[in-house]
Amino acid sequence: MTAPIPDLPVLAEDDSMLSRKFGREVANYFSGSPLNRVSFLRTDHAFLGAAFAHPTASFLLVDNLSPLGKDAANLAYVGRDDIVSLTGSAPFDKSEEDQIKEFNSNITHPVILFLGLDEKKKTGFEFREYKGSPYFAVDVTPKGSIEAKAKGVIEAVKAKTGLSFIPGGRLMTLNAPEAAIYAQARALLDWNHRNPFCGGCGHRTLSINAGTKRVCPPTDLADVPEGAAPKQRPDCPTRHGISNLSFPRTDPTVIMAIVSADGTKLLLGRSKRYPPHWYSTLAGFLEPGESIEEAVRRETWEESGVTVGRVVIHSSQPWPYPANLMIGAIGQALPGDGEAIHLGNDPELEDARWYGFDEVREAMVTGVSGLGEAAPKGYKEGGLRIPPQTAIANQLMNAVINGYLTLPAKI
């Protein structure tokens, strides 16, 4: 059975000059969050404390990157009372300055990630001019000094609600707004989880700014007798000025629909791990010191031998597996030798081919499915199979076969 492909986020129609010239904006899966991050309030403990304490606050529990869910399409949220045994009743009481002073590397603090305010739900919470229902994600993975408490929260919530955690992996079944909330929560909890130590000096770090920053404290109270002064730690470069090591990491990735010089064919490739006849657009990580356009040309040439001229950036997609930003582009191959396929540079692809737009159009009807799913009804063995609408690859192919290169844009 083929799993249903979830909806894409929906943007309001608009008739701006940009939309008239370039067409309606493509909103990709994992974007379209209903929450306002009010990122500038993450350092304000009066705000965080009030949001945490408000009766309308919603908490998404995440255990080993698996979120609590109603079903495969919907996340479930719990209330503050369900988590205080793990978080304490006022986890944002202390200023960050005091948290850093009192840092003890033997003590595990659960990451309580502030996600944002749902401004459509005006349920009574307000702070200065900001109104809406507060959302948090809490990492309840049992580990370190909070292992027992975290297990207690998990078991109590399961028993009370009858709900369970949706297996993490590559979760692609959530409804659009829920998928965007999960993407934010997963990316940031995973980043905190992957970086317990400082890359600059090798010592343990502390999560602050409601889960969006990690600092390297200058002292440590671990194994220090009660009342004694904390141990000084060696000097660390991240303590001098602003360091990117303190902030979450997002890896820019290019993914590109490459069109033949005459605008009639699409370059698609397949890796060995794909099911038979399954092809997608080429993709790869952007490298330091290169533009998106250069990365598109380099990766296309390295993987397929094709030489690309003009590159236009089409749309983008957050991809929380684990921390990618998919930057979707459309590029056009140089004519003649530029279109010759050569797989011998980087042996990453098993095959790459030029597909006529008609073949891709046919695949949009009979060949679309998730990577692990069976082909849909109507699929004839041997026909082209391609990724679902939730993948930006599909959106790029769709744009190209629907006249992106030539037609006047419509909204």
Place this chain on the structure above:
Amino acid sequence: MTAPIPDLPVLAEDDSMLSRKFGREVANYFSGSPLNRVSFLRTDHAFLGAAFAHPTASFLLVDNLSPLGKDAANLAYVGRDDIVSLTGSAPFDKSEEDQIKEFNSNITHPVILFLGLDEKKKTGFEFREYKGSPYFAVDVTPKGSIEAKAKGVIEAVKAKTGLSFIPGGRLMTLNAPEAAIYAQARALLDWNHRNPFCGGCGHRTLSINAGTKRVCPPTDLADVPEGAAPKQRPDCPTRHGISNLSFPRTDPTVIMAIVSADGTKLLLGRSKRYPPHWYSTLAGFLEPGESIEEAVRRETWEESGVTVGRVVIHSSQPWPYPANLMIGAIGQALPGDGEAIHLGNDPELEDARWYGFDEVREAMVTGVSGLGEAAPKGYKEGGLRIPPQTAIANQLMNAVINGYLTLPAKI
């Protein structure tokens, strides 16, 4: 005196369908490298060894992020003989497997970064089907166990050539192709320098893949008697499967020219550190779990209160200070209240204003200079000042005032 603004990279004209519809690609400063990175050969020690040993190989010496230069506009390269006292004569002799086995955290290895092949210079080097002159960057910063040797190389090269290192800081005077080479070298040497320890386990890491990967070895020979078995280190999550912690980090940053709903005005802002009357486009870091388009809307609202509808991604710029990818976008404000400026959300900007296209056009003639430079001749006190052509901010403004929203594209 105003420093000359360096050239921008030049792309070949093309008449592809994409160029006809969207206009010629904008190539930004720090992009446009003449080198083919052949990234898939970085793990091939036979290739790296042959490239290093070839008499046409060029080495860019970098001391504390400052490159050796002929003058402010041109990098200088030395030959292999000038650096072997630091690197040894065959630094790629050992396989990476052996380097990892022999890891000794007391020993500093200079990072020898493979930059790529200049295929226009067919000077005799070839490996399989790849031909061109090999380029490397070598970190000669005196530190750790190589301090004395690194100092020796620096002094010998200065004495022999009479050249000096161009002060690092925000080097913006190099000619376009040199700027792109420096951007690649700086970003990667800086990443190696900032990450001597593993974020996953806190132990020292080792640079491999010719400067483009850092691994966390399972053993360490530091302080182990000659001939004895190496010390085992604790298990590290980065050793299980592929971890992004092993690869260079690039931070996606959005920078956006926001146009008024009626398409006649541009939203510009200024920070306190700018000189008087100096304004630029708004910008900010993209966050995990958001698309580029969402980041543009969020950052614009947070910094200026303006609400943005349609966003189109225009072009991109590598920005090696320290590791950013500037993603340039053009967005259109929603009419009415959407255009109201409110600086009270995130207090990052000192001011933000709507400027008529004519004022920006005038500034393109009389108000363009580098951030630290004096205003150009013809500037009248009180007039708008804006960043130079080497900044993507200038390119975005330029596109908008020249009809990007409405005119049919030309190449």
